[in-house]
Amino acid sequence: MPRECIQEMAHAYAKADRAQLCWTLGITEHHNATDNVLALINLSLLTGHVGRWGSGVVPLRGQNNVQGGGDMGSLPNKFPGFQDVENPEHRAKFEKAWGVTLPDKSGWHLSLMFEAMERGDLKSLYIIGENPAQSEADAAHATKLLQGLEHLVVQDLFLTKTAELADVVFPASAAWAETDGTVTSSERRVQRVRKALSAPGDAKDDIEIVCLLANALGHDWKNPAAEDAWNELRSLSPLHQGMTYARLEELGGLQWPCRDTDDPGSPFLHGRLWKRPAEGRLAPFTPVEQVPPVDELNEEYPIRLTTGRRLDSYNTGVQTGSFASPIREGETLDLSPADGKRYNVSEGQRVKVTSRRGSVEAPVRFDENLRPGLAFMTLHFPDEVDTNQLTIEAWDPKSGTSEFKATAIRIDAT
Numbered sequence: 001m002p003r004e005c006i007q008e009m010a011h012a013y014a015k016a017d018r019a020q021l022c023w024t025l026g027i028t029e030h031h032n033a034t035d036n037v038l039a040l041i042n043l044s045l046l047t048g049h050v051g052r053w054g055s056g057v058v059p060l061r062g063q064n065n066v067q068g069g070g071d072m073g074s075l076p077n078k079f080p081g082f083q084d085v086e087n088p089e090h091r092a093k094f095e096k097a098w099g100v101t102l103p104d105k106s107g108w109h110l111s112l113m114f115e116a117m118e119r120g121d122l123k124s125l126y127i128i129g130e131n132p133a134q135s136e137a138d139a140a141h142a143t144k145l146l147q148g149l150e151h152l153v154v155q156d157l158f159l160t161k162t163a164e165l166a167d168v169v170f171p172a173s174a175a176w177a178e179t180d181g182t183v184t185s186s187e188r189r190v191q192r193v194r195k196a197l198s199a200p201g202d203a204k205d206d207i208e209i210v211c212l213l214a215n216a217l218g219h220d221w222k223n224p225a226a227e228d229a230w231n232e233l234r235s236l237s238p239l240h241q242g243m244t245y246a247r248l249e250e251l252g253g254l255q256w257p258c259r260d261t262d263d264p265g266s267p268f269l270h271g272r273l274w275k276r277p278a279e280g281r282l283a284p285f286t287p288v289e290q291v292p293p294v295d296e297l298n299e300e301y302p303i304r305l306t307t308g309r310r311l312d313s314y315n316t317g318v319q320t321g322s323f324a325s326p327i328r329e330g331e332t333l334d335l336s337p338a339d340g341k342r343y344n345v346s347e348g349q350r351v352k353v354t355s356r357r358g359s360v361e362a363p364v365r366f367d368e369n370l371r372p373g374l375a376f377m378t379l380h381f382p383d384e385v386d387t388n389q390l391t392i393e394a395w396d397p398k399s400g401t402s403e404f405k406a407t408a409i410r411i412d413a414t
Contacts, residue, residue, distance in 0.1 A: 014047040018054035025062065025308070029405045034398035035288040042285050050283065051270035061186045063314070064176070068184030071240075071256070072233065076107035081237025097236055109400035110136075114393075117145040124151040128206065129172070133162040134316040135379065137395075137402040138357050139388035155209055158318050161382070170209045173199035179206075180226040182248070188266070190243055191253035293406035294394035301355065301408035303339070305375045307387055308405075313380035321380070331385035332365035333411065334376040340366055343411055352412045353377075358389035361414055375409065 013019050021044055027036045041057055049055040061067055073080040083090040085106050095102050108116055114136070116122035125146075136142035146152065146165050154166040163169045173179055178199045184190050199205070204212075207229060214221040224232075227245050234240050242258040242265075254265040272279035297304060309315070312325040333353055335345070345351055349364050353375075362377065362385045370376060377387045390409060395402045 010043075013043075013049075016049075018052065019047070019049045020054070020056055020058050021049070022058040022060055024060050026306070026405055028059075028399070028401055029307075029403060030401070031294050031394045031396050031403045032288075032291045033396040033401045035291070038286040039288050042288070045283055045285060051268070051273045053268055056268060056270075058186065062309075064185070065183045067186055067188065068182065068190070071184055071188075071237075076109050076112075079236070080233055081239045083237070094236060097232070111393075111395040111400040111402060114142060114145055117148065123149060124153075125149055126153045126155070127162060127166075128155045129157075131156075131160040131162045131316050131318055133160070133165060134382040134386070134388065136393075137388055137391040137404055138393040139382070139386055139391075140358060141393065142388075155206065157203075160316075160318050170213075171201065171203040172209060173203050173205050175206065178203075182226075182230060188255045188269075189253045190240070190248060190256065192245065192248050293408075294403060295356065295392045295406060295408040297408050301410050302373070303335075303375050303409050303411065304373060305353075305355070305377060305390065305407040305409045306405045307377055307379060307391065307407075310378055310380065313378065315379060316382050317380045329365075331362055331378060331381040331387070333362040334365050334367045334370060335411075336370040336372045336374070337366045337368060338372040339370075339375070340364065342372070345411065345413065350414050352414050353390060353409055354412065355390040355392070355407050355409045357392065360385050360387065360389055375411075 013021075021040050023037075023040065027033070027040070030036060037059070044050050044055075044057050050057070070078070071080065071082070075082075077085050079085060079090055079094050083093075085091065085102070086104060088104075091102055091104065108122075110132070113122055113125070117125075133139065133143045133146055143161075143165070146162065152166045153168045153170070154160070154163040155170040155172050156163055157172055157174060159169065175181065176183075176193065177196050179193065180195045181193045182190050183193050207226070208223055211221040211223050215223075230245065234243060238259055239256040240258065242260045242263040243254050243256070244261060247261065248254060255267060256265065257263075258265045270283065273283055293304075295301075310328075312328040313320045333351060335343075340346065345364050347364055347366050350361055351364055353360050353362055367376065377385070377390075379387050382388065391402070391404050391407050393402060
């Protein structure tokens with residue numbers, strides 16, 4: 001991008017009355033993902049676009065309730081409400097409520113789990129609603145590690161490629177239509193989800209499956225209703241304490257933090273920074289360095305491949321591949337027209353795409369929005385074109401996110 005364009009954009013952003021920085025996985029699926037986000041936060045702090053209505057930093061989620069998953073404690077270093085696992089006070093509260101002794105160290109995120117499988121330290125795995133055999137970078141290596149487990153349990157809507165590797169498969173229900181509960185949007189708004197249909201066959205709600213398994217293993221978890229589980233969450237997470245089901249119904253949702261039943265919720269965060277004196281600790285600036293992708297370009301691998309999604313499909317196609325779409329074209333290797341001329345390939349021509357880890361074949365599609373030297377593919381059709389055979393398993397040590405967005409490739413005519 002020309003230097004003048006960057007300068008013009010920076011000044012326009014800084015001088016705007018209200019401005020938001022919005023990003024998706026193009027920022028975070030890199031080996032330096034956290035530093036990329038911190039750089040955006042630094043810019044937002046520097047220009048005063050934090051803590052005010054209509055301004056801020058907005059990490060857009062890839063699907064509904066990603067935010068809710070983190071809020072509920074599905075992160076290896078956090079309890080519900082983003083309370084630290086390694087904080088003795090936080091840990092004691094959950095130990096008292098649950099009647100157990102909890103580990104005093106953070107657990108493994110997904111990338112660390114695969115490293116533990118390779119060392120032989122992780123031998124049994126319980127996967128809920130995930131398809132890592134096709135969604136992980138360097139998919140051939142990931143599948144080999146999953147096959148090497150002593151015991152694998154998968155709980156999912158579909159018999160995915162990962163489920164086909166499992167010793168036990170629990171058929172689950174579709175949470176958005178077949179269960180009661182809550183969903184949390186990217187703006188921290190918690191809303192009610194209501195059961196509209198009964199799950200087919202032997203499929204059950206996730207919470208019922210987990211509780212039935214716990215009961216079978218000798219623990220008295222009974223079979224709590226969704227509201228019972230939510231009220232337990234409210235009793236332990238200060239961010240959610242004021243969100244009763246009755247209030248969520250009446251108000252159509254509430255945004256956390258919502259600390260008691262008189263709290264209207266919080267439309268935006270960090271307004272405290274504008275108070276004088278500021279409340280709580282000040283927001284820190286974080287120095288970051290520009291670091292290039294791990295998978296280096298050279299004469300043998302001269303093209304940068306980035307992966308992503310198309311409008312009609314989702315991730316590995318498990319949820320979207322079983323029905324037709326009038327705008328679905330199947331997998332392609334998208335190139336700029338200039339690269340088409342440079343590498344002497346034509347639209348629709350089938351080519352071999354090779355990285356340092358593997359090769360796949362795909363037809364060429366020209367996209368004038370791509371700059372020369374940049375290619376694009378998706379993960380939507382792994383049974384036809386397994387794009388993750390190409391991607392690198394390098395990952396961000398701070399977040400555990402793999403570098404799906406920066407693979408070095410070459411193309412050859414088949």
